[in-house]
Amino acid sequence: MSGRRQPVLGILGGGQLARMLALAAAPLGVKTLVVDSAADACAGQVAPLLVADWKDYVALERFAREVDVVTFDFENVPAETAHWLAERVAVSPVPRALAVAQDRLAEKTLFRECGLQTPAFVAVDTREDLDRALAEVGAPAILKTRRLGYDGKGQFRLRTSQDADAAWAALGEQGAAHGLILEAFVPFERELSVVAVRSREGDFRTWPLTRNWHTDGVLSLSLAPAPDIEELQRRVTGLARTLAERLEYVGVFALELFVEDGELLGNEMAPRVHNSGHWTIEGAHTSQFENHVRAVLGLPLGDTGARGLSCMFNWIGELPDPAPVLTTTDAHWHDYGKQARPGRKVGHATVCAPDARTLAERMATIAGALHREAQAGPALDLLRHL
Incomplete structure (x- = not known):
């Protein structure tokens, strides 16, 4: 990009995802400008921050003039704000994808x-309606808000009718405003996710x-690549491609999936970079954050292959002692710069290794030192049997 004006990527939302997008954009010669209603949004520690409400159209007009492309840090930006911006500046992914992902009923359909x-x-x-839905779906089931629910929020599990x-x-008041959806409870065997990217030209990976x-x-722990998934990978890739093309999607998105009796079931779509893809920063040839920047700005996509095996510990509520991570080979510490608060994502650590045995050893060392044996246990059991 030498000799040209540096492009500016606008990001709606100023959390850790915007922060990591800004950090990935800088080496590409891309500037970032973040909009958030909170003056202490953590992305503001690494990128210019415009403090404004989603309906502050005077501020958003100025924002639109200063950026080349607008993207999202999270999916609960009002769809009308995205549509308003799309009339003034390129928006990726398209507002329709955002609107679908904001409504669980539209998403499942x-x-x-x-x-x-x-x-x-x-x-x-x-x-x-709830009684009729229970008669149709049966119990156990999960009642969810159609909108504004994530990380387990806006949900109620019904064990019986x-x-x-x-x-x-618990949820009726929210349902009156935005509607609810009753979903059958799935006794799944595994939870998987796939992070995908599509370019402006339709290159899909x-x-x-x-x-x-x-x-x-x-999310507590992620292991990638997931073991024994060759056939599932092929099927999921095809489904994700169909979804991306149907939405004319540009950028990174994630599909959260259940596996029940060997069959894939779609849970949710995230129209943005995703928590379960954080391992790609150190564990893949090109991270989800870099490829999202590339995609929305019309740059060629990078290789999405894994360098080896990776495991990500998610730090919720407060950060543990970083020393056990910092003193472990090929382990990487990420502090989001947030104040500690129960239930809040405040950081993560990714541990990488060339094989399952080495990864298990490194994870066990960190988990033992941080008293996180329960968090690491399921992945360690899996790795030790590979």
């Missing part, structure tokens, strides 16, 4: 149209499938 099966689901708008009153008391473990609805 699209999955099925693209050939990706899902758990049984029924729209719920009233208390009477007798829990209907409690579920409605995926990173290796990732095996994920959650605690209280929040």
Whole structure:
């Protein structure tokens, strides 16, 4: 990009994803400008930050004039704001993709149209609807808000139909505003995700499938590439490509998947870079963040292959002692610069290795020193049997 004006990437949302996008953009000669309503948004520590509300169109007009492309840090930016910006500046991914991902009913419907099966689901708008949905879907089931739910928020698990009153008391008010969806509970064997990227020209690539473990609805640990997934990788890649082409998607997105009796079920789509893809920063030839910047700015995509095996520890609530990570070979520490708070994603660590045995040894050392044996245990059991 020598001799040319540096392009400017605008990012709506100023959390850790925007922070890592800005860090990936800089080596490409790309400037970033972040918009967030919070003056202490952590992306503001590494990039210029415009403090503004999503409906502050005076500030957004100035933002649109200063950037070449707009993208998203998280999917709950109002779709109307994205559409308003798209009339003034290029927006990637397209606002339609954002709108679909914001509504669980529209999202699940699209999955099925693209050939990706899902758990049984029924729209719920009233208390009477909930009874009818339970009769159709059965229990156990999960009642979810159609909008504004993530990381386990906006959900209520019904073990039997007798829990209907409690579920409605918990979510009915939100349902009146945005609608609810009842989904059948899935006794899944594995949780997987695929992170994919599509360029302006339609070049499509995926990173290796990732095996994920959650605690209280929040990602706790990711292992990549997931073991024994060659056939699943081929199927998931085809489904993700169909979805991307249907949405005319440009940029990185993630699909969260369940595996039940060997069958794939679509859970959610994230129209952005994703927590389960953080391992790509050190563990892949090109990270999800760099490829997202490349895609939305019309640059050639980079190789999405893994360098070896990687495991990511997600730090929730507060950061542990970094020393055990910093003193372990090929282990990498990421502090998001956030204040500690229960349930908040404040950082992660990625451990890389050329083989399963070495990765297990390095993970066990870190987990033991940080008293995170329970967090690392499922992945360690898996690695030790490879």
